[in-house]
Amino acid sequence: MAKLYFRYGAMNSGKSTHLMQVAYNYQERGLKAIIIKPKTDKKGGSRVVSRLGVSQEVDLLIDKDDDIFVEVEKYTRVKEQINCILVDEVQFLKKHHIDELFKVAALLDISVICYGLRTDFQMNGFEGSSRLLLLAHSIEEMKTICTCGKKALLNGRKIDGRYVFEGEQVAIDKLDNVEYQSLCPNCYFKYKNDDLDEK
Template sequence: MAELVFFSGPMDCGKSTLALQMHHNHAVRGRDGLLFTRLDRAGVATISSRLGLSRRALEVDDTTDFWSLVVDRRTHGHPVDYVIADEAQFFTALQVEQLARVVDELDVDVFTFGITSDFRARLFPGSARLVELADRVEVLQVRALCWCGARATHNARTLDGLMVTQGEQVVVGDVEGGGGEVAYEVLCRRHHMRQMTAAVARAVLPVDGR
């Protein structure tokens, strides 16, 4: 039976890499799929990995109707065996429900990839609905690391290396940003709660301190 699967983890843990690998694995076996993304750091209509991999995809916005897109494609004679949806945290709750309907009524596998919580450690609406509806929620095994070496579980928004705790929920940035730009840094829970980024740690701690 088809499944709705949510692959989740903090930034920098290989979600987009896995999405592209999964698409490759299905495509080489002769399966036809659709790729979706929203607000990828590389630009519109692109799924990109920090390892340098990228592929064109369909860009999602608030008006995207996954059910109608899959039904229309099939109506016009184009098979859809699976759906890959990256940056799924940015989807609306209704869009997640559409994906669940695609699985249940059209027997199409749907593999979604996204961050669970935002820079305030609050659930994204799309991720919350995926946790509620998915047949499986998979935590990626590639561990993103906090500056202290512990497993990173939280995403911090930074400006000039300092953690920002207020602002819009969705601001596109990357873990490699800096120089006055909004950027993101993955932290363990302890250092996220303390708002201790790598830059702050370098300023206040001994070389081997935590």
């Protein structure tokens, strides 16, 4: 029986790199894995991009109103049978998209492995991730470390090299001076208190 998997981790935990490794493993065995990602993720355009410098073309770009179940059915009719679906930046998908991925696993018997963040830079859940935490058959944490060496659980947003704790949830390619850093809880609250003190 196919399952819906959620592999989450803070920034820099190797999610996109792992996704591409899984895609390669399927290809090496003569099986078909397709990669999908939300159009919201502008980084890399129609490619999955890893911080290690590797990238891979996406098979389906998903818009906010798309029905993934319908798109996958269409793909299998027009192109070929799918053995696995790999989803990058799943946190940007809508609740209905996660329901559709669950339906793909249940009714089309295609395993779906989703990679993404659990929370944003304000410790709030993303819509896609929150729904996955309720529906996924399997949930796995991908670990990484903070700059201090402790386990990172959270994501910090920097603008012009300074941590910020207010703003829109999604800020991809809106500003050239935006970057993200994985943080342990201690460092997160230290930077947040520093930010409050400066105000």
